Amino acid sequence: MKSLVCGIDLGTTNSVIAFLKDGYPRAIPVEEGSAILPSVVSFDPGNGSHWVGQRARNRRAAFPEDTVASVKRLMGKETLATAGQKSFRPEEISSYILKHLADRASEYLGEPIEKVVITVPAYFDDAQRRATIQAGELAGLDVVRIVNEPTAAALVYDHVRAETEVESPYVLVYDLGGGTFDVSVIEIKGEIKEVLASSGDTALGGDDFDERLKDYLLEELRRQAGREDLSEEVSLKVRLLDIAEKAKIALSDRPYVEIHEVAVAILDGKPLNLDLELSREQFEALTADMVERTMGIVEEVLREAHLDAAEIGKLILVGGATRMPAVHEALSELFDQTVAHSVDPDLCVALGAAIQGGLITGDSVGQILLDVTAHSLGIKTVDELNPETGDADHFSTIIRRNTRIPVSRAEVYRTLADNQRGVQVEVFQGESPWCSENAPVGDFFFPLEPAPAHCPVVVEFAYDREGLVRVCIDQKGCANRKEVTLDTRQRKVAQEADEPGAVETPVNYMSEKARRLAGDPRLSESVRREIQRVAASYEEAIRAGEGEDRMDELEDVLLEVMEQAEEELESGE
Amino acid sequence: MKLGDFKWFRRKRDEEAAESRRLILEETQSLKKLLRKQSILIEEVRREQEAAAAKERTNVEPLLDLCDSVFHLQRAFRSPGLMSRQHAQVVSMVSKRLDLFASYAGVEMILEEGVPFDPRIHEAVSNRSPDSPALEIFEVIQPGYLRDGKVLRPAKVVVGAATDPNPSPKGSIAP
Numbered sequence: 001m002k003s004l005v006c007g008i009d010l011g012t013t014n015s016v017i018a019f020l021k022d023g024y025p026r027a028i029p030v031e032e033g034s035a036i037l038p039s040v041v042s043f044d045p046g047n048g049s050h051w052v053g054q055r056a057r058n059r060r061a062a063f064p065e066d067t068v069a070s071v072k073r074l075m076g077k078e079t080l081a082t083a084g085q086k087s088f089r090p091e092e093i094s095s096y097i098l099k100h101l102a103d104r105a106s107e108y109l110g111e112p113i114e115k116v117v118i119t120v121p122a123y124f125d126d127a128q129r130r131a132t133i134q135a136g137e138l139a140g141l142d143v144v145r146i147v148n149e150p151t152a153a154a155l156v157y158d159h160v161r162a163e164t165e166v167e168s169p170y171v172l173v174y175d176l177g178g179g180t181f182d183v184s185v186i187e188i189k190g191e192i193k194e195v196l197a198s199s200g201d202t203a204l205g206g207d208d209f210d211e212r213l214k215d216y217l218l219e220e221l222r223r224q225a226g227r228e229d230l231s232e233e234v235s236l237k238v239r240l241l242d243i244a245e246k247a248k249i250a251l252s253d254r255p256y257v258e259i260h261e262v263a264v265a266i267l268d269g270k271p272l273n274l275d276l277e278l279s280r281e282q283f284e285a286l287t288a289d290m291v292e293r294t295m296g297i298v299e300e301v302l303r304e305a306h307l308d309a310a311e312i313g314k315l316i317l318v319g320g321a322t323r324m325p326a327v328h329e330a331l332s333e334l335f336d337q338t339v340a341h342s343v344d345p346d347l348c349v350a351l352g353a354a355i356q357g358g359l360i361t362g363d364s365v366g367q368i369l370l371d372v373t374a375h376s377l378g379i380k381t382v383d384e385l386n387p388e389t390g391d392a393d394h395f396s397t398i399i400r401r402n403t404r405i406p407v408s409r410a411e412v413y414r415t416l417a418d419n420q421r422g423v424q425v426e427v428f429q430g431e432s433p434w435c436s437e438n439a440p441v442g443d444f445f446f447p448l449e450p451a452p453a454h455c456p457v458v459v460e461f462a463y464d465r466e467g468l469v470r471v472c473i474d475q476k477g478c479a480n481r482k483e484v485t486l487d488t489r490q491r492k493v494a495q496e497a498d499e500p501g502a503v504e505t506p507v508n509y510m511s512e513k514a515r516r517l518a519g520d521p522r523l524s525e526s527v528r529r530e531i532q533r534v535a536a537s538y539e540e541a542i543r544a545g546e547g548e549d550r551m552d553e554l555e556d557v558l559l560e561v562m563e564q565a566e567e568e569l570e571s572g573e
Numbered sequence: 574m575k576l577g578d579f580k581w582f583r584r585k586r587d588e589e590a591a592e593s594r595r596l597i598l599e600e601t602q603s604l605k606k607l608l609r610k611q612s613i614l615i616e617e618v619r620r621e622q623e624a625a626a627a628k629e630r631t632n633v634e635p636l637l638d639l640c641d642s643v644f645h646l647q648r649a650f651r652s653p654g655l656m657s658r659q660h661a662q663v664v665s666m667v668s669k670r671l672d673l674f675a676s677y678a679g680v681e682m683i684l685e686e687g688v689p690f691d692p693r694i695h696e697a698v699s700n701r702s703p704d705s706p707a708l709e710i711f712e713v714i715q716p717g718y719l720r721d722g723k724v725l726r727p728a729k730v731v732v733g734a735a736t737d738p739n740p741s742p743k744g745s746i747a748p
Contacts, residue, residue: 032724042692046706054727055692062690062697062708062732234699235714238729242715262642263649271649465620509617510610559609 005115005144005361006105007152007353010094010132012072013178013205015039016350017101017116019109020358023365025156025351027344030104036346037104041096042067045084052100068093070179073202075135076128091131095138102141115142117357119349122148122184122198144360149175150184151193152352153318156343158188159355159365168313170196170305174331174339175349176294177319179205183298185305185312197304199297206248206321209287213244216286217274221264225272236265243274251280252323254410255458256476279412284326291326295334315339320346342372342402374521375429376401377441377461377469377488381413386434395428395435398461410460412476415453422447423457425473427486441469442486449478463488467519488521507542511535514558517565527565534558633678637718637725640675640682643668644716683717683728686710689735694719696727702734709735 007025009016014036018027027035031053042056043049043066051059060067068081074090081088102113120132129146136143147155150173157171169189175182182200186193217240222230230236243261250257256279263271284291302309315331315338322328322345331339343351355365378397386393399409415423423446430438448455455475462470467488474481506512514535518528538554546554647664650656656664675682683694690697690708694717701711710730717728 051692054724058692058696058727060697062692062700064700064703234731235712238698238714242729260642261645263645266649266652269652269655271646465624509614512617513613555610556606559606562613563609 003115003361004109004111004113005117005357006102006113007350007355007357008098008101008116008118009149009152009347009350009353010072010097010118010120010135011039011177011349012070012180013039014346015097015101016347017105018347018350018354019105020354020363020365023358023363025354025358025365027347027350028105028108030101030108035350037097037101038069039072039097040067040069041071041083041093043083043086045086050096052096071097076125076131091135092138094132094135098136098141099139102139113141115144115357117145117147117353117360118143119147119149119152119353121182121200122150122195123182123200145356147353147356148184148195149173149182149318149349150186150195150198150316152349152356153316154186154188154193155352155355156348157314157316157340160340160343166313168311170307170312171314171316172298172301172312172335173316173318174294174298174322174327175200175318176321176327177205178207178321179203181205181294181297181319183294183301185301185307196307197301199301199304201293201297204290204293206319208290209248209321209324210241210244212287212290213248213283214240217244217259220276221272221274224274225267227267230265230267230272239264247278248283248324251278251283252325253408254460255280255412280325287326291324291330294327295330298331298334309335312337316348317341318345318348338400338402340402342404344404372402372404373399373407373463374401375439375488376431377427377429377463379413379459380426380428380435382416384433386436389436391436393434393436395430395433395438398459399463401431406462406464408460408462410458410472413457413459415448415451415455415457418453419450420448420453420455423473425459425471425484427469427471429488441488442484444471444482444484446473446475446482447480448475449480451475451478466516467521507539510555510558511539511542514538514562517562520565520569523565523568527561527568531558531561531565534561633680633720633725636675636678636680640671640680640718641716643671644682644684644713679721680725681719683719684713686713690730690732694724694727695730695732697732698729699731700733701731705734707735708732 004019006017006019016027016035016037017030018025029035030037037053038057040053040056040060042051042059042063045066050056056067057069060069066084068083068088071081071090071093074081075094077090079090081090081093098116098118102116106113116136118132118136120129124132132146133143153173153175154171169187171186171188173184173186180200180202181204182198184198185196187196214237218230218232218236222228239261243259243264247257247259256277258277259274261274264274265272302312312335315335317327317339322341328339328341358365376397377399378395380392381394381396382392383396384394385391396411396413398411399407403409424443425446426435426443427441428435428438429441432438448457455478458474458476460472460474462472469486469488470483471486472481472483506515514531517523518531518535520528534554534557538558541551541554647668650661650664672682688710690710695710696717698714700708702708709732711733712731713728714731715729718725
């Protein structure tokens with residue numbers, strides 16, 4: 001039997017293990033159903049046992065002397081990591097993490113894991129790479145290859161069904177993790193990927209954004225309480241950090257977040273509540289310097305690679321903190337192109353390592369089909385007039401193309417006139433900046449409550465796998481809200497009040513799949529129509545209770561057209 | 574054997590071989606079809622499972638937020654004298670109802686104090702007795718949650734030395 005080669009992203013903050021199954025990379029759940037393992041090891045000096053991952057991280061504040069985190073920073077150095085009375089070489093600590101990952105993966109897959117590919121930052125020198133190999137060996141693993149992290153990320157996107165063909169061989173990988181930032185420029189020459197330049201900041205990551213927001217919330221609390229002396233004791237700090245992290249995540253999807261937190265502190269025996277609304281704009285203003293810092297490093301790397309921003313063919317995002325829209329915007333502005341972010345940024349590097357493992361064993365790697373939006377979705381606004389027609393025709397994007405679905409995104413718009421009676425919400429899909437060049441999805445009227453001009457109106461799109469967009473429109477501060485569901489495939493509006501069941505439900509899993517393919521906008525119109533036609537006959541025959549021979553015949557035809565459709569999707573034609 | 578017999582045998586053999594080939598082809602095609610249907614079924618089941626799991630995840634978050642709020646409300650008024658007995662009773666009753674509601678969703682709160690520190694369900698944020706090897710939960714700052722035995726969030730806790738070998742809870746915050 002051919003042995004499996006797993007891919008491991010041995011990160012500073014977190015680590016992930018993945019494998020290739022039927023040509024597709026999959027991350028393996030290693031702890032409480034999660035694929036993300038904190039890179040922390042904690043020892044019990046009493047009996048010599050140790051914990052790895054979340055449990056070790058949970059012990060960190062209780063037993064700081066016995067717990068080691070961020071050991072990756074020490075790899076390849078002479079410095080020892082101390083835990084209790086014992087000292088460990090950094091590779092020894094890393095070996096515990098690797099062994100834990102391999103053991104969990106082995107339990108999950110039901111076969112021993114012996115061979116692995118491990119990723120390292122592009123800037124790792126020989127000593128650091130050797131230390132990583134040693135860590136693998138100490139864990140009883142055969143490290144068949146060390147791969148640069150940005151190279152692994154690029155490898156994943158090599159196998160993601162290409163949205164557009166890119167001619168430039170240069171790829172920029174922007175990796176903003178929990179505690180570190182790395183950026184690399186890669187040149188792709190066929191199968192070979194060469195890192196041309198790499199840089200970063202080992203003291204900048206998503207946690208710093210949380211910390212900045214936490215400081216703002218503390219100031220706000222002091223202001224609300226009128227007490228500048230409100231001290232940041234442990235419980236308050238923990239609570240505010242939690243609130244800050246949740247708010248940061250929420251602001252990645254919507255323009256405002258309401259914070260209603262009871263009793264974040266007790267002052268003179270009375271609870272102090274945090275009750276405020278925070279806008280994405282405020283959050284971005286608070287953290288703008290950090291995004292700018294990363295962009296400075298991006299420019300530095302471009303200079304080092306002797307490239308202009310315009311020469312970069314593809315931008316790839318890695319690391320959970322890259323979910324922040326400010327990062328997308330800053331990069332899109334500098335490079336004047338959209339960014340590749342459809343693969344989970346927390347898992348991307350490990351998935352790439354798994355693909356590398358598969359390539360080593362001679363496995364074929366399939367085209368990774370992701371559930372992503374095939375087109376951008378947005379509404380018509382009057383921000384710009386079409387120079388040709390002179391009409392208000394601006395397409396304001398709410399959900400960008402190639403965003404993973406299901407997804408929910410909201411944007412804020414403002415009214416034009418005092419006491420404006422309402423707005424006509426016109427939804428389009430497409431990539432043109434002009435609505436007239438995009439496909440209409442549907443439209444409806446939203447009556448407004450009397451309010452002065454520039455009154456904010458939040459438009460939220462929730463897009464699911466079935467191609468339905470739930471549009472929720474909210475006139476802020478007026479308790480005026482409306483929800484409408486639009487079908488991007490059939491271009492029809494179904495109000496919430498509409499009678500359900502107008503379209504009959506699929507008869508079985510075959511018709512379910514056929515309907516999904518028929519609604520896939522990546523397929524040609526003729527293929528979609530053909531599936532629709534065959535599926536309709538098949539469903540009708542089942543409902544009518546047709547004989548076995550007739551059903552067999554229809555089933556064959558349906559399977560054939562679905563196979564053709566899948567081939568079309570895989571070939572990307 | 575006559576030449577005629579030989580030809581007859583050969584024709585018979587060829588006919589049987591052709592029939593076997595036809596049967597094999599038919600069986601292969603039917604097997605292929607079954608495999609194809611099986612893979613579609615597996616794919617659909619996986620999609621349904623993922624959708625159900627995603628639905629469960631999204632549904633439980635607001636519940637946890639509400640549990641958090643009630644926990645902090647109760648914690649704010651735990652000092653003696655801050656609430657009348659009746660007010661404290663109201664908060665406690667609401668908390669009990671919420672706990673019951675959470676249990677319907679398979680959610681269990683982690684908020685017991687005075688129990689030994691367990692790194693699986695507790696995340697220490699501070700240690701009041703750094704030199705002590707045996708620690709217990711001194712204070713729960715943020716409740717944790719289990720769902721069907723799986724840790725959704727560990728409770729954030731302040732730990733301290735376990736003074737009593739058989740510690741009793743210092744007062745339960747929630748029911």
